[in-house]
Amino acid sequence: MSNWPTSFMEPEMLRQRIAAMSILDAILCSEDWLRRYQYNPRWDEDAALASVSNGAGDEIYIVFTPEGVIVKGFDHESEMSPYARDDEEVWPGIYEETPHSLLSRLNDEALCKEDVTFCLWRESGDQVWRCGDIDSKGLDDGSRFLLGMIYEAPQDYIDWAEDYYEMKLPVDIVAKIYKGEPVSEEMILALNPERDVQMALEEIREIGR
Numbered sequence: 001m002s003n004w005p006t007s008f009m010e011p012e013m014l015r016q017r018i019a020a021m022s023i024l025d026a027i028l029c030s031e032d033w034l035r036r037y038q039y040n041p042r043w044d045e046d047a048a049l050a051s052v053s054n055g056a057g058d059e060i061y062i063v064f065t066p067e068g069v070i071v072k073g074f075d076h077e078s079e080m081s082p083y084a085r086d087d088e089e090v091w092p093g094i095y096e097e098t099p100h101s102l103l104s105r106l107n108d109e110a111l112c113k114e115d116v117t118f119c120l121w122r123e124s125g126d127q128v129w130r131c132g133d134i135d136s137k138g139l140d141d142g143s144r145f146l147l148g149m150i151y152e153a154p155q156d157y158i159d160w161a162e163d164y165y166e167m168k169l170p171v172d173i174v175a176k177i178y179k180g181e182p183v184s185e186e187m188i189l190a191l192n193p194e195r196d197v198q199m200a201l202e203e204i205r206e207i208g209r
Contacts, residue, residue: 001130001133002131002133002134003128003129004120004131006143006144008147009150013152015048015050015064016178017151017152017178018050018062018150019039019208020157020177020180021037021150021151021157022035022037022039023183023207024037024157024161026207027191028161028165028167028191028192028195029165030195030199030200036054036164037051038050039207039208041208043063044105046065046066047063047064047065047105049063050064052149052150054149056076057074057076058074058075058077058145059115060072060147060150061111065101066124067101067102067123067124068101068102068121068123068124069102069121069122070098070103070105070106070119070121071120071121072111072113072116072119073116073117073119073141073146073147074115074117075117075140075141075142075145078117078140078142079139080117080118080139080140080142081117082114090116091116091117091134091141092134093132093133093134094116095119095132096132097130097132098119098132099121099123102121117143118141118142118143119132120143153178154174154175154178155171157174158174167192169191173187174191185197188201
């Protein structure tokens with residue numbers, strides 16, 4: 001087992017950022033299948049699920065559990081993909097040392113456990129993110145690219161969303177949602193005047209804000 005080699009945000013901040021981006025996407029886009037960020041705090045009786053997808057076959061699943069947090073990423077162009085290997089098996093080392101209590105959370109068919117190019121985890125009470133001992137042979141596992149889609153700062157989300165959704169966003173309101181402030185009807189309309197406010201508020205309540 002190894003420490004994850006690059007810096008990554010703390011689990012609670014990760015949860016807050018994913019929830020905020022999921023709320024923003026729900027406001028900016030009425031079609032959930034077109035959104036990049038999804039967060040379901042009641043995915044399982046004791047676990048929350050977040051996902052990030054770029055719509056091109058690359059995705060992250062994050063499961064928040066009492067035992068800790070597990071992050072599974074899949075870059076479909078990576079040479080570490082099972083589909084790039086003759087045996088179509090998961091790259092050696094990715095899952096072998098993952099704690100069973102966390103790894104078992106990926107068994108849900110919707111999470112496509114075998115579609116993986118990197119995995120990291122943080123057990124409850126641990127101080128660092130961990131990963132398996134992997135010889136990548138110098139290949140890119142896609143983690144820098146995919147984890148880079150989780151924006152820590154509001155402006156980074158704005159830069160992406162303005163291009164993706166082709167609309168200008170008020171920085172102050174995005175920042176308030178990033179801080180976890182309650183979302184009002186006025187905030188929704190300021191972000192997206194064409195959004196059905198009541199439907200957006202219902203989705204936001206499901207996300208947990």
